[in-house]
Amino acid sequence: MKIYLGLTFNDPQLLPAAPAELVNSQILSPSGLLSYLETFYSLGTPAVNRAALRTEQYRQVLVQYLKVSEQDPFYLAAFRADELATAEELLSRRDELLDAGYPLSAEGAEETPARIRVLHELEALLLADDNELDLYAGPADRLNLLLSSLGEDRHPRLEIFINEPRHLFTPGTRRLLDALESLGDTVSALPEPKAPLKNNDLGSWQRKLRAVSGIDKLSPEPVQGSLFGEEASSAAEATAQEQDLTGDGSLVILRAQRETHLAAYLARLLRDAPDWRPGALLTVRNQTLDNALVTEGLPSLGVPSTSLARPSLQVLKLVTAFLWEPLEVDRIMEFVSLVTKPLDWRLAQRMAVHLADTPGMFGPRWVAMVEGFFRELQADGETTNDQIATIRKQYDDWFRRRRISRDGRIPKFDLRQLFFDLREWALLERTEKRKKDVQLKRTVGDYAGLLVLSAQAQRAMELLDAQPETDLNFLEVERLVRTVYEPAPTHFQPKEQGSLSTIFAPASAAKLPGTDPLKKLIWWDFIEHEPDYFFSRYYPDELEYLESLGARPNGPAHHNERSAWQQLRPVQHTREQLVLCLPERVDGSPVEAHPLFGDLEAAFPDGALDRITINVDAAGQATGPLVTGHRPAFSPVAIHPLSRPVPQFSIERLQQAQPREREAPTAMEDLLYYPHKWIFRHQLRLQGTPILSIASENRLRGNLSHLFIERLLNKIKSGEVAMERAPVREWIDDNADRLLAQEGAVMLEYGQEPERVQFIRTMQYSAWSLVHYIKENGWSVRGSEQRLEGELEPMGGQFIRGRADLVLEREKNGVVEVAVVDLKWRGKSVFKNLLRNAKDVQLCLYAEFIRQNLPPDGEDKPPYRQPERVHTAYYVLRDALMLSRDELAFANIETVAGADEAKVVQASTLKKIRATYNWRWEQFADGIVEVRCNETLGHLEDLYQDLPHDELLEMEADDARFDDYRSLIGLVR
Numbered sequence: 001m002k003i004y005l006g007l008t009f010n011d012p013q014l015l016p017a018a019p020a021e022l023v024n025s026q027i028l029s030p031s032g033l034l035s036y037l038e039t040f041y042s043l044g045t046p047a048v049n050r051a052a053l054r055t056e057q058y059r060q061v062l063v064q065y066l067k068v069s070e071q072d073p074f075y076l077a078a079f080r081a082d083e084l085a086t087a088e089e090l091l092s093r094r095d096e097l098l099d100a101g102y103p104l105s106a107e108g109a110e111e112t113p114a115r116i117r118v119l120h121e122l123e124a125l126l127l128a129d130d131n132e133l134d135l136y137a138g139p140a141d142r143l144n145l146l147l148s149s150l151g152e153d154r155h156p157r158l159e160i161f162i163n164e165p166r167h168l169f170t171p172g173t174r175r176l177l178d179a180l181e182s183l184g185d186t187v188s189a190l191p192e193p194k195a196p197l198k199n200n201d202l203g204s205w206q207r208k209l210r211a212v213s214g215i216d217k218l219s220p221e222p223v224q225g226s227l228f229g230e231e232a233s234s235a236a237e238a239t240a241q242e243q244d245l246t247g248d249g250s251l252v253i254l255r256a257q258r259e260t261h262l263a264a265y266l267a268r269l270l271r272d273a274p275d276w277r278p279g280a281l282l283t284v285r286n287q288t289l290d291n292a293l294v295t296e297g298l299p300s301l302g303v304p305s306t307s308l309a310r311p312s313l314q315v316l317k318l319v320t321a322f323l324w325e326p327l328e329v330d331r332i333m334e335f336v337s338l339v340t341k342p343l344d345w346r347l348a349q350r351m352a353v354h355l356a357d358t359p360g361m362f363g364p365r366w367v368a369m370v371e372g373f374f375r376e377l378q379a380d381g382e383t384t385n386d387q388i389a390t391i392r393k394q395y396d397d398w399f400r401r402r403r404i405s406r407d408g409r410i411p412k413f414d415l416r417q418l419f420f421d422l423r424e425w426a427l428l429e430r431t432e433k434r435k436k437d438v439q440l441k442r443t444v445g446d447y448a449g450l451l452v453l454s455a456q457a458q459r460a461m462e463l464l465d466a467q468p469e470t471d472l473n474f475l476e477v478e479r480l481v482r483t484v485y486e487p488a489p490t491h492f493q494p495k496e497q498g499s500l501s502t503i504f505a506p507a508s509a510a511k512l513p514g515t516d517p518l519k520k521l522i523w524w525d526f527i528e529h530e531p532d533y534f535f536s537r538y539y540p541d542e543l544e545y546l547e548s549l550g551a552r553p554n555g556p557a558h559h560n561e562r563s564a565w566q567q568l569r570p571v572q573h574t575r576e577q578l579v580l581c582l583p584e585r586v587d588g589s590p591v592e593a594h595p596l597f598g599d600l601e602a603a604f605p606d607g608a609l610d611r612i613t614i615n616v617d618a619a620g621q622a623t624g625p626l627v628t629g630h631r632p633a634f635s636p637v638a639i640h641p642l643s644r645p646v647p648q649f650s651i652e653r654l655q656q657a658q659p660r661e662r663e664a665p666t667a668m669e670d671l672l673y674y675p676h677k678w679i680f681r682h683q684l685r686l687q688g689t690p691i692l693s694i695a696s697e698n699r700l701r702g703n704l705s706h707l708f709i710e711r712l713l714n715k716i717k718s719g720e721v722a723m724e725r726a727p728v729r730e731w732i733d734d735n736a737d738r739l740l741a742q743e744g745a746v747m748l749e750y751g752q753e754p755e756r757v758q759f760i761r762t763m764q765y766s767a768w769s770l771v772h773y774i775k776e777n778g779w780s781v782r783g784s785e786q787r788l789e790g791e792l793e794p795m796g797g798q799f800i801r802g803r804a805d806l807v808l809e810r811e812k813n814g815v816v817e818v819a820v821v822d823l824k825w826r827g828k829s830v831f832k833n834l835l836r837n838a839k840d841v842q843l844c845l846y847a848e849f850i851r852q853n854l855p856p857d858g859e860d861k862p863p864y865r866q867p868e869r870v871h872t873a874y875y876v877l878r879d880a881l882m883l884s885r886d887e888l889a890f891a892n893i894e895t896v897a898g899a900d901e902a903k904v905v906q907a908s909t910l911k912k913i914r915a916t917y918n919w920r921w922e923q924f925a926d927g928i929v930e931v932r933c934n935e936t937l938g939h940l941e942d943l944y945q946d947l948p949h950d951e952l953l954e955m956e957a958d959d960a961r962f963d964d965y966r967s968l969i970g971l972v973r
Contacts (some may be wrong), residue, residue, distance in 0.1 A: 001156050003028055003036075004190070004512055006163030008505035008566070015279040015509050015573070016518045017501045030173045031139060037146055050136045052459055052483045055367055056466045057135045058094075059087035061126050064133060065118075068125070073118050084479050091138075093537060094119055099172035099813040100139035102551035113542045137851040143172045150179050158185040165189070168562040170554060190510060193572040202250035202578050208603040210570060245604055247611035252579045256616035259525070259583040263292035265616045266522065270500075271296040278520030278577065279501045281509065281570050283529055293500075294493065301502050302495025313449060314338055316456055316485060319422055323410050326741060326748035329359045329694060340426040340450070343398060344391040347373055356704065359694045361399070363742025370395065370888070397421065406750065409471035411546040416464045423457035426450045449963040452486070459484040507566035508627050509573045519576045526580040530563055565597060572609050645931050645937035645970040655927045657683055665802040665842040668792075672841065672916050672953055676931045676969055688964040694746060701759060702825035704744045705877045706805065708732065708763050709770065710824060711739065713784040713806065716771065723775040728768045736760050736812070762878060769880035773890050779808040779819060782864070788820075790849030793914060804846050806875075809864070818864075819871040819889045820846045821882075831874040831883055835896040837954060843872035844909045871902070909953075916953045931969045933959045 002025035010029035012018065018027060035045045062079060079086040085741055097104055097119065105127060108120035126133050137145070158180060166174060166189070177187050195210065196203030245251070256262045266289065270276065275304060282289065282303060290301045315338060321331035333355050335341060336348040347370070354369050355361075374392065377383045383391075404410045430450040437444040470478070500522075503509060511517060535553050538546070546552045571578060582593055596769075601609060660682060663671075671678040680686045694700075712731060713722040714907045721731050740747050740756070747756040774781070789801035805823040809816070822843055824831060834840045847870040853862040871889035875882050882893040885902040923930065932940060937957055959971065 001025065001158050003158050003160045003553060004158055004163070004510075005030065005033055006507060007169065007562070008507045009163065011508065013501070013503050013505055013508065014510055014512065015281070015501055015503045015521065016515045017279075018515065020402075020511055030169065030176075032171075033176070034139065034143060034146065037150075038142065038153055041146060041152065042304045043142065043145060043149065045142075046136070048455075049397075049459075052909060053462050053466055054090060054136050054138060055084055055088045055483065057133070058091040059083050060466075060468065061133050061135070062087055062090065064131065065122055065125055069121070072536045074115050075118075077443050080477065084483055085807055090119070090122075092236065094123070095138050095140040096537075096553045097546075098144060098551045098552065099170055100546070100551040101171060101175055102546060102549065105717065111545065113539070113545055114544055115539075116545070140172060143176065147175065147179055150183060153183050153464060158753070160185060160187045161190050161513070162187060163190050164506060164562065164565060168558065168565060171551070181603075190512070193511070196575075198576075199249070200250040201245050202243070202574065202576070205251055205600060205603055206572060209568065209599065213597070228790055245611050249741055250577050251612050252577070253526075253613040254579060254581045254616055255583075255613055257584050259288050260292070261616050262524075262581045263289045267292035267296040267298065276520075277500060278522050279503070279518060280522045280581065281503050281506065282524045283504065283506065284525055285504055287523055290493070299496035299499035300493040301499050302493060303502070304667045306731075313433075313453055313485070314670060315341055315422065316453060316460075316482050319398075319418060320415075320481060321397050322401060323403060323418065323477065324406045324474060326405070326406070326745055327361060328749055329355060329361075329745045330749075331548050333359075333694060340429070342422065342429075343394050347395065349392060352737065356693060359700060360743040360745045366742070385766040391731040400543055401402065406474050409473050411467065411471050412464055412467070415472065415477065415638040416461055419457045419460045419464070423454045423461070426454035426457065431453075456484045483804060505566070506569050508967050509569040511573060517575045518573045520579075521570055521574045521577070522581065523570055524578045525586070526582050526594045526597065527586065528594055528597070544861070567594070571596065642973040643970050644973070645933055645935045647936040647943060648928050648930055650927045651679070651929060654679065654683065654924050654928050654929065657924055659798055659921070661799065663798055663800045665800060665845050668800060668845065668913075668917075669841050670960075671920055672913065673956050674963070675920055676929050677960060677963060677965060679929050680965045680968065686965070687966075698825060700744055700746065701878075702742070704747075705763060705766070705825050706823055707739055707743050708735075708878070709767060709806070710784045711735065712771075713768055713781050717781040717784070723771050725768050725772075727765045728771055732760060732767060734762050736763075766877045766880040770875055770882075772947075773807060773875075773882055773893070777890050778810045778812060781806040782818070783807045785825055788846050788849045790852040790854055792844075792845075792917060794852065797914075798917065800845060800849070802842070802846070807850075809867070815869060816865050817871065818850050818867045819873065819887070820850065821873050821875050824874055824876050826876060826878045828876050828879055828881055828883070830895055831876065834875070835883060835885055837867050838905050838912075840872065840874075841909070841913060841953075843874075844906055844913065846918055847872055847906055848910055870906075872906070912951065912953045915951045917951060919947075933969065933971060935971070 004025065004027045006027075007029060009027050010032060012027045014027065026032075026036070036190065038045050062075070062083070065073065066076070066079075075086055075090060078089075094104065097116075104119060104123045106120070107124070108117040112120065125131070126135055160177065160180065162169070162177075166177065168185075169177070181187055254262055254265065257263070280301070282301075285303050285305060287303060287305055294300050314334065318331050318335040318338075319342075321328050321335065333352060336343065336351045337354070338348075341348060350369055350373050350623055354366060359364070374388065376386050377391070381583045402414065427450070430447045433447055433450075434444050460480060463484065509518060509521070528653045536543070538553075538555075543552060543555070557816070580594075580597075582597065583591065585591065667678060669680060670681070712721065712728065715731065716723060721727050737748065746752065747759065773779075783804075784806055785803050786807045787801065788804050788807070789799070791797040791799055804820050806821040808819040808821065810819075811817070820843055831840075850870050851868060853864060853866055855862050869888075871884065873882055873884035873889060873893075882890050883896065884890060884893060885896055885905060887893060887895060888902070930940065932955065934957065940955075959966075962969075
C-alpha cells in the first residue's frame with residue numbers, strides 16, 4: 001500500500017491532479033494515517049468531534065486540583081477569568097507534550113520545572129482511581145495507544161511518501177514514522193521540483209528562489225516583507241542584475257482595487273480562451289471567483305464556503321436570550337429577523353415591525369399585535385387548526401417560558417430542554433424542507449446548516465450532562481455556546497465537469513510519481529494570510545528540560561520554517577505560467593501582499609515588476625503582458641445621474657381623485673406643505689418597507705415620555721394619584737420598570753443603567769413640572785391621548801380625526817375654558833418658531849374641533865360643555881418647558897410674543913389652512929403635484945408669483961423631514 005502523506009492532504013485535491021482512481025494507494029494527512037492504522041489494531045476512531053467535551057472534562061480536573069492543591073497553581077488567575085478557555089489551553093499543552101513523547105503520567109522529577117510539574121499532578125489526578133474524573137482520548141492519546149500496539153504488526157506493508165521535509169512534521173508524526181520504519185515500512189520524500197529549464201520570467205524567479213532558499217534549508221526567522229529574511233533579500237538584491245524581466249507572460253501579476261474586479265477579469269479570460277485551463281489555488285474558500293465563473297457560463301469550481309453567518313447557526317447564539325430577564329431587545333430583533341428560525345415567519349415579521357417601533361414586549365400593544373395575528377389566522381381559512389396550534393406553541397415556548405434574572409443562575413434542566421427543542425426543530429425543519437423540494441420537483445438540498453445546528457445543540461447537551469454543576473450563570477451559558485459554536489461548510493453549487501482543478505493550500509501543489517507536471521497556475525489570493533507572529537508556550541528552562549528527555553515540541557522556528565517551505569510549493573512546481581492575483585481590498589478591507597511578493601520585488605531591479613503587471617482596472621489602456629492571446633477590458637459606462645427634483649409633475653389619474661373620508665392632522669400637514677408625500681402615501685399607496693431596527697434614541701425617549709405622562713395623568717384624573725410632588729415621583733419610581741419593559745426594554749439591558757437613571761430623573765422633574773402647571777392654574781384633566789374630531793369647514797368640510805396628547809378644562813369666573821397641550825420630547829427652538837410664524841397647524845385644528853364640539857356617532861348631544869375660550873401650548877418634556885403665545889392659560893411660562901392675541905392668530909391660521917387646502921385640491925384637479933424642497937424653491941417662487949400669498953399658509957423652504965420618498969423626487973442621486 002502506498003501512502004502519500006502531507007500536512008495539508010486532509011483534502012485529497014492536489015495539483016497536478018492525482019489520478020481519478022489511485023490503485024492500492026491513498027492520499028492522507030497525519031490524522032488520516034492515524035485513523036487508517038487504527039482500523040488494523042481494533043482501536044476505535046471517534047465518530048464525532050469531542051473537542052468541546054474534552055475541554056469540559058479537563059475543566060473539571062482543574063477544579064478538582066484547586067481543591068486538593070496545597071498552593072495556588074500558575075493558571076489560577078486565568079482560570080478565574082475564563083474556566084473553559086484556560087482548560088482548553090492547558091489541555092492543548094498536555095496533548096502537545098504527549099504527542100512529543102513526554103511521560104506525563106509518570107511522577108515529576110525534582111528537576112522538573114514548576115509548570116510542567118503541575119501538568120504531572122493534573123495527569124495523576126485524572127488517572128487516580130479514587131475519583132470519577134474522565135477524559136476522552138485525544139489525537140495524542142490515540143497515537144500513543146497505537147504506538148504501543150504496533151508491535152503486533154497487523155497492518156499491511158506501507159510505502160510512505162512524505163510531502164514536507166520530515167523534521168517539519170509534529171514530533172508525534174515523526175515518532176510514528178520511525179516506528180513504522182522499524183517494522184519494515186519504507187518512508188521517503190516526494191521528489192523536489194526540478195530546476196527550471198526555460199529561460200523565461202518564471203524560470204528566472206524560480207532560480208533566484210532556489211538560490212536564496214536552498215529548497216531544503218530555509219531560514220527559520222523570516223522578517224516582515226520577505227518570506228526568507230533579511231539575508232535572503234540581500235542575496236536576491238545582489239543577483240537582481242543577472243537577468244531582468246521581459247514580460248513574456250510566464251509570470252504575471254494581476255492587480256486591482258477589489259477582488260471582484262480580478263474575478264470578473266479572470267472569468268472573461270477563461271471564457272474567451274477555452275484552451276487556457278490553468279489550475280487554481282484558493283487559500284481562502286469563498287465564492288467570489290466561483291460566482292464570476294458561473295456568471296460567464298463556465299463550470300462551477302464547487303468551492304465549499306464556511307461561515308458563522310449562516311442564519312441557521314445564528315439561532316444557536318440567540319436562543320439563550322430567552323432565558324434571562326430582562327429580555328435583550330436587540331437579540332430578540334435579530335432572532336425574529338432571521339430567515340431560518342423556530343418561529344412562524346409571519347408572526348416573526350409582525351414582531352419585528354412592532355419592536356422596530358416600540359422596543360418592548362408584553363404590554364397592551366404587544367398583546368393586541370399577537371392576538372390579532374392569531375385571529376387573522378383563524379379567519380383566513382388557509383391555516384389549519386393544527387398549524388395554528390403549532391404556531392401558538394412556538395410562541396409560548398419562546399416568549400412565555402420562565403425567565404431568570406440576569407444576575408441569577410439558570411437550572412441546567414431548563415437550559416438542556418432549550419437545546420433539546422432546538423435540535424429537534426432543526427432536524428424536523430430539514431426534513432420538511434427536503435420534502436418540499438421533492439414536492440416541487442427541484443433538486444433536494446442538503447441543508448447542511450441545519451444539520452450542523454442540530455449537532456451543535458446535541459454537543460451543548462453533552463457538555464451540560466458532563467458538568468457537575470446544577471445551574472449556570474449568564475456568562476457561563478454564553479461561554480458554553482461559544483465553545484460549541486462552529487462555522488458550517490456549505491456547497492452552494494457542486495463541482496461541475498470541465499471546471500478548473502483547484503487546491504486550497506499552497507502545500508497541496510505536490511507532484512505525485514507518475515503524474516504530469518503542473519504547467520499553469522492561478523494563485524487567486526496572493527495576499528497575507530499567515531499570523532503575524534508565533535510565540536513559544538514554554539520558558540527556556542522548560543525547553544531545555546524537555547530537550548534533555550528527547551521530547552521537545554515544535555516551536556516558533558518550526559512553524560516559520562514549515563510556513564516558508566509550504567508557501568514556496570506553488571511557485572516551484574509551476575512549469576510554464578504563474579498568475580498572481582493581488583487585490584488591494586478584500587471584502588472591503590485593505591489587505592497586505594503575500595510575503596513572497598517582497599522576495600519577488602527584491603529579486604529584480606526597481607521598476608521591473610511593471611513589465612509583468614496588468615492593472616485590471618485599466619485593462620485595455622495600460623501596456624502589459626498577455627496572459628493569453630486576448631486581454632479583456634472594462635467597457636466604459638456613461639454616467640447618467642438621476643434627474644434632479646422638478647418643481648411640479650403631472651399625474652393624469654389624479655384629476656379624478658377625491659378627498660379621503662377621514663384625514664389625520666399629520667396627513668393634513670403633508671397635504672398642505674409637502675403634497676408629494678400625501679399623494680405618494682395616500683393616493684398612490686406607496687408604502688416604504690419598514691427598517692427592522694430598534695428605534696433611535698430620541699424617538700424611543702419621546703415614545704416613552706408620552707407613555708409615562710399618559711398613564712400618570714389618567715391616574716391623576718381618576719383620583720388614584722394626588723397632584724403633589726411626592727406622589728408623582730413615587731408613581732414614576734413604582735411603574736418605571738414595568739413601563740420600560742413594555743415600551744422601552746433596551747433601557748433595562750446591561751450597561752444602560754446610567755441612561756435609565758437619567759431618563760427616570762428627567763421624567764420625575766418634567767412630570768411634576770407639568771402637574772404643577774395644571775394644578776397652579778386651576779386646570780383639571782379632561783383626557784390624555786384624547787380623540788378629537790371635526791370638519792375643516794363646518795357643515796360638510798373635510799372630516800379630520802386625531803388624538804391630542806393632553807386636553808385640560810376649567811371654569812374661571814363663570815367662563816368655560818379648554819387647553820390643548822402638545823407634548824414633545826425635545827425641540828424648544830423648533831416649536832418656538834412654529835408659534836412665532838403661526839405654523840402650529842395641529843394645535844389650531846384641535847382648537848377648532850373643540851369649539852365645534854361635535855356629538856359622537858349615533859348621538860345628538862355634544863360630549864362636553866361648549867367652551868368660550870380654547871388655549872393651545874407646547875410642552876417640551878426634556879426641558880420641562882411650557883411654550884405658548886400668552887399666559888392666559890398658564891402663568892409664568894415662556895411665551896412667544898406676537899402682534900395679535902392668540903385668538904386672532906388661531907382664527908387667521910385656520911382661515912389660511914382652509915384656503916391652502918382648497919388651493920391644493922385645485923392643483924390635484926389639474927393633475928399637478930408640487931415637489932417642495934430646497935432645490936425647487938426658486939422655481940416654485942417663480943411659478944407662484946401671482947398667488948395671493950397673504951391668504952395662504954407660509955410655505956416651507958427646506959426639505960421635508962422624515963420623507964420616505966426622497967429617492968422618488970430626486971433628492972437621492
